[in-house]
Amino acid sequence: MTTAQRVTIPFNRPSTAKSSVPYVTQALLSGRTSGDGPYTKRCGTYLTTRLGAPAALLTTSCTDALEMAALLTRIQPGDEVIVPSFTFSSTAAAFALFGATIVFADVRGDTLNINENDLPNLITQKTKAVVVVHYAGVGCEMDTITALCQDAGIALVEDNAHGLFGRYRGRNLGSFGVLSTLSFHETKNLSCGEGGALIINDPSLVDRAEIIREKGTNRSQFWRGQVDKYTWVDHGSSFLPADYVAAALLAQFEEAEVIQAKRKALWDRYRRDLTGWATAQNVKLPYVPPDCEQPYHMFYLRFPSASTMEAARQYLVSMGILAVTHYVPLHSSPQGKRVGRGAWPLAEEVSATLLRLPFYTDMSDEEADTVVAEVTSLTL
Numbered sequence: 001m002t003t004a005q006r007v008t009i010p011f012n013r014p015s016t017a018k019s020s021v022p023y024v025t026q027a028l029l030s031g032r033t034s035g036d037g038p039y040t041k042r043c044g045t046y047l048t049t050r051l052g053a054p055a056a057l058l059t060t061s062c063t064d065a066l067e068m069a070a071l072l073t074r075i076q077p078g079d080e081v082i083v084p085s086f087t088f089s090s091t092a093a094a095f096a097l098f099g100a101t102i103v104f105a106d107v108r109g110d111t112l113n114i115n116e117n118d119l120p121n122l123i124t125q126k127t128k129a130v131v132v133v134h135y136a137g138v139g140c141e142m143d144t145i146t147a148l149c150q151d152a153g154i155a156l157v158e159d160n161a162h163g164l165f166g167r168y169r170g171r172n173l174g175s176f177g178v179l180s181t182l183s184f185h186e187t188k189n190l191s192c193g194e195g196g197a198l199i200i201n202d203p204s205l206v207d208r209a210e211i212i213r214e215k216g217t218n219r220s221q222f223w224r225g226q227v228d229k230y231t232w233v234d235h236g237s238s239f240l241p242a243d244y245v246a247a248a249l250l251a252q253f254e255e256a257e258v259i260q261a262k263r264k265a266l267w268d269r270y271r272r273d274l275t276g277w278a279t280a281q282n283v284k285l286p287y288v289p290p291d292c293e294q295p296y297h298m299f300y301l302r303f304p305s306a307s308t309m310e311a312a313r314q315y316l317v318s319m320g321i322l323a324v325t326h327y328v329p330l331h332s333s334p335q336g337k338r339v340g341r342g343a344w345p346l347a348e349e350v351s352a353t354l355l356r357l358p359f360y361t362d363m364s365d366e367e368a369d370t371v372v373a374e375v376t377s378l379t380l
């Protein structure tokens with residue numbers, strides 16, 4: 001798109017919540033703005049209660065939470081970490097940062113999640129962790145993946161950036177791995193600009209996670225009166241957000257039901273209004289298996305070819321509708337080639353043919369009408 005073209009319907013607008021401004025103002029004026037203040041604690045309590053997890057630590061991003069996961073699983077040079085090729089750079093970068101070799105896996109043709117059937121061929125003596133991504137918040141085949149990781153003694157980490165409130169066979173996404181991560185970036189259902197969380201499902205990792213998040217110090221124990229002085233005890237960095245960032249997030253947590261209901265209505269509407277056109281044009285809509293409950297994070301179209309996708313994208317953009325592609329397969333990225341191995345045709349095909357439609361909590365009926373009208377005007 002050139003700068004001269006006007007975007008009338010953006011790809012994303014961050015969700016909003018009524019209490020954001022009063023909460024952030026209160027946090028700013030409280031005289032205690034650094035991390036782990038009252039709003040951060042309330043966010044942690046919300047997540048542990050909602051997810052039934054032993055611990056949830058707010059971080060400054062999902063990327064940071066993934067880096068904490070790499071430290072907690074003690075990734076070091078020589079280790080191999082299996083990740084899907086069709087994902088965001090952070091899923092792999094967080095582990096490559098500590099010297100892991102990244103082993104890319106292909107995706108399934110239906111959910112676009114990691115293909116669990118490829119895992120037995122990819123696991124070696126050096127495999128330290130498998131990192132799965134629940135694409136669009138639709139669960140991976142967790143029964144198979146959990147069993148494979150348990151049998152092989154490999155850490156399972158869920159990059160659940162898209163999947164807060166998603167469920168697989170009645171169980172919350174993010175509760176299967178030893179660790180899982182969330183994103184609260186502005187594009188996610190609930191957001192605070194930049195933010196994330198580490199969910200710790202193995203209670204034996206909680207103490208070390210707190211230390212890693214607090215610059216390698218036992219400051220959290222000091223605040224709780226468990227030690228007289230705090231000191232440098234392990235690896236770590238500064239992974240905790242300011243309390244006023246948590247205040248903005250808490251406001252959205254408290255309105256999660258309203259936000260989720262609006263997103264469901266939009267998703268259902270896109271599916272209802274686009275199904276006939278998609279069938280006629282041989283375009284695939286998102287697939288949600290019957291045993292998965294999705295959190296309505298995104299809506300995408302899969303075109304029959306790269307050229308039809310690109311023509312549709314250009315047309316929609318020319319009409320002011322910012323439809324966007326998604327991940328470039330990491331195995332084909334410059335850094336992916338340096339730190340990883342594996343090349344996967346399906347990930348490439350999905351990347352070349354998938355187009356995401358504008359999707360945000362407060363999309364108006366008129367905006368949704370316009371998107372549907374322009375998409376269904378397309379003849380491929």
Ligand SMILES: Cc1ncc(COP(=O)(O)O)c(C=O)c1O
Nearest residue numbers: 061062063088090161183185196
């Ligand atoms: C699957 C996945 N993992 C990780 C991230 C990184 O999230 P953050 O921006 O919170 O670091 C993203 C970003 O959208 C993502 O899509």
